Amino acid sequence: MTHKSLELQKSKIESHIRKLSSGDKVTQRDLKAVLTDDEISQMNDEWEEEKSMREHKRDLWGQLGDYADMLDKADKVNNRYLKLSANPSALTKDKTVLFNKAQSLYEKAVERLEELLSDNGNLAECLDRTVDFSPGYEPYPSAEGVPRYCDSRSEHANREEKRTIKDIRISALQRKFDEINNPVVDxxxxxxxxxxxxxxxxxxxxxxxxxx
CATH class of the missing domain: 1.20.5 (Single alpha-helices involved in coiled-coils or other helix-helix interfaces)
Structure with missing residues (x-):
């Protein structure tokens, strides 16, 4: 390709990256105009791999169903405690009862999680944090301290950043741009x-x- 055509291709790639980054649409036709068939194929493979990984983690979380149910019950009691705590006229005794009940339920949930992970450590891949049951490092029995599903909508979850199709397209375009700027000489x-x-x-x- 001539220098002029390469500069034109770089300009198109930069425009596509800006559009995607700002939330605008870039069509497959636009992508095919600046990427090779192999590069398009690699981009599609990366997206399929991402979707497969998400499905895999959902399956793993399904195998932690007992823990998920126990966590849900503990959260409901904890929400009742928080609501009661926001009431200035609520009795301290009543708040303490709910707090202790929620903590007890979280403790039981964590114990069940330890049992499930001891049978299959791979299940930890779907959790939002690294889990260590060594003495002194156990998950704290609270809404914030217990492990959750990595894609949980809970405000207490450490949600992981998932790669979207937009992210993958931007990466493919950026690789192409860098390749043009720094060609590898055979x-x-x-x-x-x-x-x-x-x-x-x-x-x-x-x-x-x-x-x-």
């Missing part, structure tokens, strides 16, 4: 170019000798 092509330079130099020297 070793064989480089050797051929060196030979051509040597041949041209020899011809020039021969011409100069004949002119002497």
């Amino acid at each position: 070793s064989n092509e480089e050797a051929i170019n060196e030979d051509q330079v040597k041949q041209s130099a020899n011809k020039l020297r021969s011409l100069l000798r004949r002119m002497e």
